[in-house]
Amino acid sequence: MSLARRDLMAAAAAGTLASAMPMPAMANPRELRVGVQTHTRTLDFQAETGNNTAQFLDCLCDTLVEIDTRSPTPRYLPGLATEWRSISPTVTEFRLREGVRMHDGTLMDADDVVFSLQRVFTPTDARYRGNHGRYFSNFARVEKQDAMTVRIVTHRPDPLVEALLSCRNAGIASKEQADAIGLDRAAQSPAGSGPYRVGSFRPNADLTVERFADHWGPAAPLDRVRFTRVSEMAPRVTALLNGDVDFIVSIPPDQQAPIRARRGLRLVETTWPMFFLYVLNMNRPEIADPRIRRAMNLAIDRNALTAALWGGKAHAPRGHYFRGFADHDFLNDLNLLPYDPAEARRLMRAAGYNGAEIVLSFQSAYYTYGDQGAQAVLDMWKDVGFRARLQVIEGFGQDSSQFFTRDWSNPLYYPDMLGAFDTHWAQASWVTRDKWFAPEKFPVYQPLYDAVRFGTDPQARRDAYRRLVILTETEMVPWVLLYQPAEAYAMRANIAWEIPHNVRPYQLPFRAGQVNVN
Numbered sequence: 163m164s165l166a167r168r169d170l171m172a173a174a175a176a177g178t179l180a181s182a183m184p185m186p187a188m189a190n191p192r193e194l195r196v197g198v199q200t201h202t203r204t205l206d207f208q209a210e211t212g213n214n215t216a217q218f219l220d221c222l223c224d225t226l227v228e229i230d231t232r233s234p235t236p237r238y239l240p241g242l243a244t245e246w247r248s249i250s251p252t253v254t255e256f257r258l259r260e261g262v263r264m265h266d267g268t269l270m271d272a273d274d275v276v277f278s279l280q281r282v283f284t285p286t287d288a289r290y291r292g293n294h295g296r297y298f299s300n301f302a303r304v305e306k307q308d309a310m311t312v313r314i315v316t317h318r319p320d321p322l323v324e325a326l327l328s329c330r331n332a333g334i335a336s337k338e339q340a341d342a343i344g345l346d347r348a349a350q351s352p353a354g355s356g357p358y359r360v361g362s363f364r365p366n367a368d369l370t371v372e373r374f375a376d377h378w379g380p381a382a383p384l385d386r387v388r389f390t391r392v393s394e395m396a397p398r399v400t401a402l403l404n405g406d407v408d409f410i411v412s413i414p415p416d417q418q419a420p421i422r423a424r425r426g427l428r429l430v431e432t433t434w435p436m437f438f439l440y441v442l443n444m445n446r447p448e449i450a451d452p453r454i455r456r457a458m459n460l461a462i463d464r465n466a467l468t469a470a471l472w473g474g475k476a477h478a479p480r481g482h483y484f485r486g487f488a489d490h491d492f493l494n495d496l497n498l499l500p501y502d503p504a505e506a507r508r509l510m511r512a513a514g515y516n517g518a519e520i521v522l523s524f525q526s527a528y529y530t531y532g533d534q535g536a537q538a539v540l541d542m543w544k545d546v547g548f549r550a551r552l553q554v555i556e557g558f559g560q561d562s563s564q565f566f567t568r569d570w571s572n573p574l575y576y577p578d579m580l581g582a583f584d585t586h587w588a589q590a591s592w593v594t595r596d597k598w599f600a601p602e603k604f605p606v607y608q609p610l611y612d613a614v615r616f617g618t619d620p621q622a623r624r625d626a627y628r629r630l631v632i633l634t635e636t637e638m639v640p641w642v643l644l645y646q647p648a649e650a651y652a653m654r655a656n657i658a659w660e661i662p663h664n665v666r667p668y669q670l671p672f673r674a675g676q677v678n679v680n
Contacts, residue, residue: 191656191679192384192385192386192679193384193385193386193387193388194384194386194387194388194408194409194657194672194677194679195388195390195406195407195408195409196387196388196389196390196407196408196409196410196411196670197390197391197392197398197401197402197406197407197409197410197411198214198217198389198390198391198392198410198411198412199391199392199393199395199398199411199412199530200212200213200214200217200391200393201214201365201366201367201368201369201389201391202214202215202218202365202366202369203365203366204349204350204365205218205219205222205349205350205351205352205360205363205369206289206335206345206348206349206352207219207222207223207278207330207331207332207333207334207335207352207354208278208279208281208282208290208293208331208332208333209289209290209292209293209349210292210293210331211292211293211296211331213571213573213666213667213668216330216666216668216669217389217411217668217669217670218369218371218389218670219330219331219333219669220330220356220665220669220670220671220672220673221356221357221358221371221382221387221670221671221672221673222265222333222352222354222356222358222359222360222371223330223333223334223335223352223354223355223356224241224242224262224333224334224354224355224356224378224379225241225242225327225328225329225330225332225333225334226241226242226243226246226256226258226275226327226332226334227239227240227241227243227246227324227327227328228240228241228328229325229328229576229577229664229665230663230664231662231663231664231665231671231676232662232663232675233663233664234663235488235577235664236325236577236578236664237664238324238325238328240259241259241328242258242259242262242270242275242334242355243256243257243258243259244257244258244259245257249313251319252302252315252316252317252318252319252320253313253314253315253316254313254314254323255307255311255312255313256275256311256312256313256314257310257311258270258271258272258275258310258311258312259378260310261378262355262378263355263376263377263378264335264336264338264339264353264354264355265336265339265352265353265354265355265356265359265360265374266336266338266339266353268336268338268339268353270334270336270355271309271310272306272307272308272309272310272311272312273306273337274334274335274336274337274338275304275306275312275334276304276305276306276312276337277335277337277340278332278333278334278335278337279298279301279304279314279332279334280303280304282294282297282298282331282332283298283301283302283303283304284302284303287345292592293331294590295588295590295591295592295595296331296575296585296586296588296591297326297329297331297332297575297585298326298332299588299589299590300316300317300318300320301314301315301316301317301320301326302315302316302317303315314327318616319616319618320616321616321617321618322576322578322580322615325576325577325578325581326576328576329575329576329666330669333354333356334354334355335348335352335353335354336348336352336353336354338353339352339353350363350365351363355377355378356374356377357373357374357377357379357380357381357382357673357674358371358372358373358374358382358386358387358672359371359372359374360372361386366391367390367391368388368389368390368391369388369389370386370387370388370389371386371387371388371389372385372386373385373386379673379674380673380674380675381674382672382673382674383672383673383674383675383676383677383678383679384672384677384679387672389670390407392407392410393527394527395412395413395414395417395530396417398410398411398412398413399413399417399420399421399652402421402427402652402653403420403421403424408653408654408657409651409652409653409654409657409659410651410652410653411649411651411668411670412530412649413429413649413650413651413652414471414472414473414530414531414647414648414649414650415472415473415475415648415650416473418650418652421652426654426655426656427652427653427654427655428652428653428654428655428657429650429651429652430650430651430652430653430659430660430661431475431648431649431650432648432649432650432661433475433476433477433646433647433648434573434646434647434648434649434667435484435486435487435573435574435582435646435667436571436572436573436574436582436646436647436667437479437482437571437572437582437643437644437645437646438529438532438535438569438570438571438644438645438646438647439569439570439571439572439641439642439643439644440522440524440539440567440568440569440570440641440642440644441567441568441570441593441598441599441640441641442455442458442566442567442598442639442640442641442642443562443563443565443566443567443568443598444598444599444600444603444638444640445563445597445598445600446565446566448518448519448520448566449520449566451513451514452637452638452639453509453510453512453513454509454510454513454515455639455640456506456509456636456639457505457506457507457509457510457513457515457546457548458506458520458543458548458639458642459499459635459639459642459643460499460500460501460502460503460505460506460509461503461506461542461543461545461546461548462499462501462539462542462543462642462644463501463542464478464479464499464501464643464644464645465478465501466538467535467538467539467644467645468645468648470538471531471534471535471538471645472531472645472647472648473648475648476645476646476647476648477645477646477648478499478645479499479643479644479645479646480496480497480498480499481493481496481497481498481499481631481632481635481643482572482582482583482631482634482635482641482643483496483579483631484574484582484646487574489577489578489579489581490579492624492628493627493628493631496628496631496632498631498632498635498636499635499643503545503546506546507546507547510546510547510548515547515548517549518549519549519550519551520543520548520549520550520566521550521551521552521553521565521566521567522536522539522540522543522550522551522552522553522566522567523553523554523555523558523565523566523567523568523569524536524552524553524554524555524567524568524569525554525555525556525557525558525569526554528569529569529571529647530647530649531647532569533554535644535645536552536569537552539642539644540552562596562598563596563597567642568598570586572585572586573585573666573667573668574666574667575666576664576665576666577663577664579614579623579624579627580614580615580627583627583630584615587599587640588615589601593640598640599640600640601638603638604633604637604638606633607630607633607634607638610626610629610630610633611630613626614626614627614630656679656680657677657678657679657680658677658678658679658680659672659676659677659678662676
């Protein structure tokens with residue numbers, strides 16, 4: 163066993179002692195105080211793409227198409243649109259719900275839908291380019307037919323229209339508010355139509371949402387929800403134990419002991435359909451040869467990583483697919499990411515690796531156990547002969563071309579086989595735009611991608627995605643997949659809440675039927 167893996171196993175054995183004292187009573191059973199790991203600088207539905215903002219948007223906005231978060235399989239429901247129909251292969255018509263009151267008191271109509279979606283379908287403002295690349299690059303325009311009818315036009319026939327429009331980044335906001343106070347001010351307190359409205363907001367620190375009495379659907383079950391940033395794990399756990407908050411997020415396995423030992427608390431656990439990973443800059447000359455990048459992958463003992471950092475509850479990936487996710491079951495026989503240091507060394511020799519230094523750049527405390535994981539990966543690379551070092555940075559900025567690696571996550575944003583792949587590796591994504599990902603060097607890539615993204619025959623899509631996964635892992639190698647993290651939510655035992663289905667990880671739904679305080 164290498165030194166890196168011995169250190170990991172020793173770290174996994176360390177635990178935290180807990181108190182068995184009962185919990186103090188909730189300050190207000192109609193108010194939920196939530197301690198979150200990360201926060202956000204803006205609440206603009208279409209501007210923010212990260213997991214940090216995703217926590218809050220479900221409370222604030224509605225979408226044309228809603229998805230059933232309790233159904234084990236995807237089921238799309240009327241939302242701000244009561245019905246929709248296909249006009250042509252590239253045009254879908256939506257009839258809007260009458261009488262929907264926005265948080266600024268105005269009534270929703272087609273102008274609000276055009277304002278909200280067109281700015282991300284064809285972004286002229288840089289703040290909307292991220293979500294355009296993630297979800298909406300195939301969407302051409304929104305056309306107002308009358309006050310309560312719109313048509314959405316795509317560039318190509320799109321089998322994922324419902325899935326994409328059900329994502330919270332397609333939330334509808336008030337055009338009247340933005341016209342009156344400007345986009346910047348509206349982004350701090352957006353007028354959506356969700357069951358809660360913004361009460362107060364301090365960027366990157368604290369958000370309080372309050373029940374919106376005029377919500378068109380079932381009333382919010384809580385008077386207010388307060389989301390407070392407690393970025394470090396230990397203080398977040400302590401805040402729950404001391405009764406300062408009622409609900410906390412992102413508790414990894416080795417921090418759960420004091421919660422399990424305390425009467426009056428409960429844990430809800432999951433292994434996310436999401437990869438923590440490093441993007442590899444395919445255009446850096448030191449790692450431009452795909453055999454070098456493949457060796458970087460084969461050098462990593464992912465089982466040791468998941469055992470040490472996540473108590474064995476995380477999943478070691480075998481390729482860019484999720485075992486246990488229905489749309490990926492046909493890939494379960496693949497294992498494209500074995501731990502094979504001998505093969506890694508052979509590939510390094512074949513590629514003529516000459517000892518060039520490789521820098522593993524990452525953001526400290528950006529992801530749970532990101533620092534420890536980076537150190538372990540560095541040691542494993544060194545074990546096979548790479549000359550490598552760590553570089554901790556605060557952010558990658560606009561020009562990231564000088565870096566070798568970037569830490570990132572690939573969550574499953576919507577329930578489809580492409581729900582994690584397309585949202586991160588499409589042509590309009592930052593990895594392609596900033597020339598980290600270079601699919602043009604592999605002529606077979608684009609036809610395979612198109613067959614999955616725009617195909618309508620389920621078996622043909624599965625066949626193409628299988629070939630796409632094999633191609634990216636073994637020949638293109640644009641990433642180092644690390645693991646699917648295992649985390650838990652902890653809360654008072656009288657709070658009935660479960661992790662939702664069919665939505666992106668870290669979304670926090672507190673709507674009617676999704677949370678109850680006894």
